[in-house]
Amino acid sequence: xxxVYINTxxxxxxxxxxxxxxxxAALLTELYRNHIGDYPKFFKMDTxxxxxxxxxxxxxxxxxxxxxxxxxxxxxxxxxxSASLQADTxxxxxxxxxxxxxxxxxxxxxxxxxxxxxxxxIRNKYFGETSFIVLPDRDxxxxxxxxxxxFLDPTTNSILGGWLDCTDxxxxxxxIYLLNKS
Amino acid sequence: xxxxxxxLKQQIIxxxxxxxxxxxxxxxxASLFGEGxxxxxxxxxxxxxxxxxxxxxxxxxxxxxxxxxxxxxxxADYISKNRTK
Numbered sequence: 001x002x003x004v005y006i007n008t009x010x011x012x013x014x015x016x017x018x019x020x021x022x023x024x025a026a027l028l029t030e031l032y033r034n035h036i037g038d039y040p041k042f043f044k045m046d047t048x049x050x051x052x053x054x055x056x057x058x059x060x061x062x063x064x065x066x067x068x069x070x071x072x073x074x075x076x077x078x079x080x081x082s083a084s085l086q087a088d089t090x091x092x093x094x095x096x097x098x099x100x101x102x103x104x105x106x107x108x109x110x111x112x113x114x115x116x117x118x119x120x121x122i123r124n125k126y127f128g129e130t131s132f133i134v135l136p137d138r139d140x141x142x143x144x145x146x147x148x149x150x151f152l153d154p155t156t157n158s159i160l161g162g163w164l165d166c167t168d169x170x171x172x173x174x175x176i177y178l179l180n181k182s
Numbered sequence: 183x184x185x186x187x188x189x190l191k192q193q194i195i196x197x198x199x200x201x202x203x204x205x206x207x208x209x210x211x212a213s214l215f216g217e218g219x220x221x222x223x224x225x226x227x228x229x230x231x232x233x234x235x236x237x238x239x240x241x242x243x244x245x246x247x248x249x250x251x252x253x254x255x256x257x258a259d260y261i262s263k264n265r266t267k
Binding site for chain 2 (some may be wrong): 040041044102103104105106109
């Protein structure tokens with residue numbers, strides 16, 4: 001099973017450490033610049049979406065198959081416990097002060113955790129299921145059951161999914177993998 | 183006008199997170215959308231907020247943006263004529 005792990009200080013691809021210098025939000029930008037670099041929309045994303053985007057790119061590069069070919073059989077399913085807290089906080093800051101009340105549309109569009117599933121589906125031309133499930137805490141049994149259930153439909157043969165949590169720019173964790181029906 | 187154009191470019195870069203871009207990289211006569219800077223609809227909304235926040239200009243009809251946001255030069259001209267701060 002292909003797997004990518006990223007937290008604020010560590011990056012591994014299939015359990016092999018990936019060399020990097022930065023930490024926190026700067027780490028995600030470093031990974032983008034060194035391993036991706038052709039998607040300027042990255043800079044407009046909230047931290048949760050940056051995390052999911054970078055992790056999915058590393059995962060799909062490790063998969064080594066042709067990219068960007070439209071497909072319906074791959075679902076994108078993530079879990080976390082903090083929903084879109086960092087984006088919610090960033091948006092709240094734009095409306096907190098009645099004297100300086102300028103709601104930011106760019107911040108608002110990320111105030112749902114499932115936006116990251118859309119970012120990844122759009123980037124990769126995935127037309128299958130996308131879900132983002134918010135749990136009280138990380139629960140491997142619930143996650144495994146949900147992922148198994150996703151294979152019950154006649155379309156889904158593959159899932160890009162896993163844990164994707166972010167509370168702010170310096171506290172995040174991704175552990176995502178590719179699962180196949182067989 | 184040149185100073186306003188330069189300031190506006192800086193504000194656009196900051197508001198729209200145009201990473202790695204400097205004011206000098208933006209042609210003030212180039213289209214902001216489509217072929218030019220390649221901005222999208224959310225960016226257009228963010229430009230409306232920028233105009234209100236920095237220049238006190240409230241667009242009553244969002245469709246006005248199509249004309250006003252043609253280029254940085256057009257935007258600066260509109261701001262210079264309508265700004266309240």
